Amino acid sequence: MAAKLSGPVHPGLMRVGNLDIEVVVVPERNSVRLTVERDARITATVPAGLDRAFLVDAIKGRRRWIYDKLEARVEDAALRPAKQFVTGEGFLYLGRNYRLKIVDEAPFPVGLVRGRMLLRRDCLDQAQDGLIAWYRHRGGAWLPKRAEPWAQRMQAPLENIAVRRLGYRWGSCNRNGGVNIHWATMQLPAHLVDYVLVHELAHLHKQDHSAEFWSVVARTMPDYQQRRARLDRLGALLWLPEGSQQ
Ligand SMILES: [Zn+2]
Numbered sequence: 001m002a003a004k005l006s007g008p009v010h011p012g013l014m015r016v017g018n019l020d021i022e023v024v025v026v027p028e029r030n031s032v033r034l035t036v037e038r039d040a041r042i043t044a045t046v047p048a049g050l051d052r053a054f055l056v057d058a059i060k061g062r063r064r065w066i067y068d069k070l071e072a073r074v075e076d077a078a079l080r081p082a083k084q085f086v087t088g089e090g091f092l093y094l095g096r097n098y099r100l101k102i103v104d105e106a107p108f109p110v111g112l113v114r115g116r117m118l119l120r121r122d123c124l125d126q127a128q129d130g131l132i133a134w135y136r137h138r139g140g141a142w143l144p145k146r147a148e149p150w151a152q153r154m155q156a157p158l159e160n161i162a163v164r165r166l167g168y169r170w171g172s173c174n175r176n177g178g179v180n181i182h183w184a185t186m187q188l189p190a191h192l193v194d195y196v197l198v199h200e201l202a203h204l205h206k207q208d209h210s211a212e213f214w215s216v217v218a219r220t221m222p223d224y225q226q227r228r229a230r231l232d233r234l235g236a237l238l239w240l241p242e243g244s245q246q
Contacts, residue, residue, distance in 0.1 A: 006051055006052055006053045007051070007052055008048075008049050008050065008051065008052065009023055009025070009046060009050050009051070009052045009055050010023065010025075011023050011024060011025045014044075014052075014055075016056055016059045016060065017060070017063070019042060019059070019063075019066065020042065021042045021043070021044050021059060022041060022042065022043045022044070023043075023044050023046060023055070024043055024044070024045045024046070025046055025047070025048050025050075026045050026046070026047070026048075026208065027047065027048040028047075028207065028208065029045060029046065029047040029208060030047055031047070032044060032045070032046050032047075032050070032055060032058045033045040033046075033208075033209060034058075034059065034062055034065075034066065036066060036069035036070060036073060037073075037168050038073060038076065038168035038235075039073075039168050040070055040073045040074070042066060042070075044058075044059065045208075075236070076235075076236035079236050079237055080236065080237065080238070080239070080240060081237070081239060082241070083127075083128070083131075083239060083241070085100065085102075085119065085124060085127040085128075086100070086102070087099075087100060087101050087102050088100065091117045091131065091187075091239070092187035092188075092238070092239070093112065093117075093135070093138065093186060093187065094142075094186065094187075094188070094189060094190050094193070095187075095188060095189025095190065095192075098112060098115060098116060098117040099116055099117065100116075100117045100118075100119055101116045101117065101118050101119070102119050102120075102121050102124065103118050103119070103120060103121065104120075104121050105120070106118050106120045108120070109123040109126075109130045109133075109134075110123070110130045110131055110133070110134040111134070112134075112138070117131075119131070128241055132165070132183055132241075135163065135183040135184070135186045135187075136163045136164065136183045138186070139163040139181070139183060139185075139186035140162065140163045142186075143161055143163060143181060143186075143193075143197075144161050146190070146193065146194070146197065147161050147179070147197050147201070150194065150197050150198055150201055150220070151201055153220060154198070154201050154202065154205070154216070154220050156177075156201040156202070156204040156205060157177045157204055158177055158179060158201060158204065159176060159177030159178055160177070160178050160179075161178075161179045161180075161181065162178070162179075162180050162181070163180075163181050163182075163183050163185075163186065164180045164181070164182065164183065165182070165183060166180055166181075166182040166183075167182075169182060170182050170184075170185050170196045170199075170231070170235070171185065171196045171197070171199060171200040172200070173200045173201075173203045173204055175207075177204060179197070179200045179201065179204070180200075181193070181196060181197070181200070184238050184239065184240045187238045187239065188231070188234060188235070188238070189234075191227065192227055192230055192231050192234065194221070194227070195221065195224060195227035195228060195231055196231070198217055198220050198221045198224065199217060199224075201220075202216040202217045202220070
């Protein structure tokens with residue numbers, strides 16, 4: 001069956017050349033936005049009723065850019081370290097590197113004590129989950145205090161903030177004033193966590209990535225472009241284990 005060339009585009013998978021594109025229809029949008037996720041999925045966020053042929057042309061016009069991004073994602077995956085959970089291995093928290101120490105006794109499975117990341121030996125089997133839980137717990141205590149002054153400055157209706165597993169996104173938010181930050185974000189230096197926070201808080205004003213959205217970000221954080229570039233580069237080096245995406 002031949003694909004229809006024109007008519008309104010529908011949400012779901014669409015093939016253009018050898019690319020699979022996930023189409024997401026957002027009625028409030030007035031332009032096409034293409035993104036290449038960290039797992040190399042390609043998403044086109046489009047306005048309702050957009051002509052299919054128009055979208056195909058738009059995607060073809062940006063093919064070079066898409067291939068560059070896909071290539072960069074492959075390099076990212078090759079750079080991203082796998083952890084062995086052995087004494088001496090480094091774990092980042094807020095941009096500082098803490099060396100792991102496997103210990104026989106500790107009152108907790110994972111903990112940061114006097115500059116060492118302690119992991120209790122009887123928890124080695126669940127080392128990954130234990131460390132993720134630690135990032136969520138420690139980050140969950142640190143983050144609200146960090147977010148509050150930004151939220152006040154931006155007059156963002158922040159209701160609650162949580163550190164979670166968020167797949168391939170650094171942060172997300174919802175219409176009820178909830179902001180979620182990926183636990184892996186807590187490995188970044190604080191000034192880059194700030195960028196993720198400001199980005200999500202700006203979404204509480206504006207859901208999309210329109211010019212208006214970016215002007216809110218720029219007003220709050222004039223050097224956001226440098227921080228975003230750093231996040232792109234550093235983000236690729238962070239520990240983000242397979243199977244921790246949910
Ligand atoms: Zn965003």
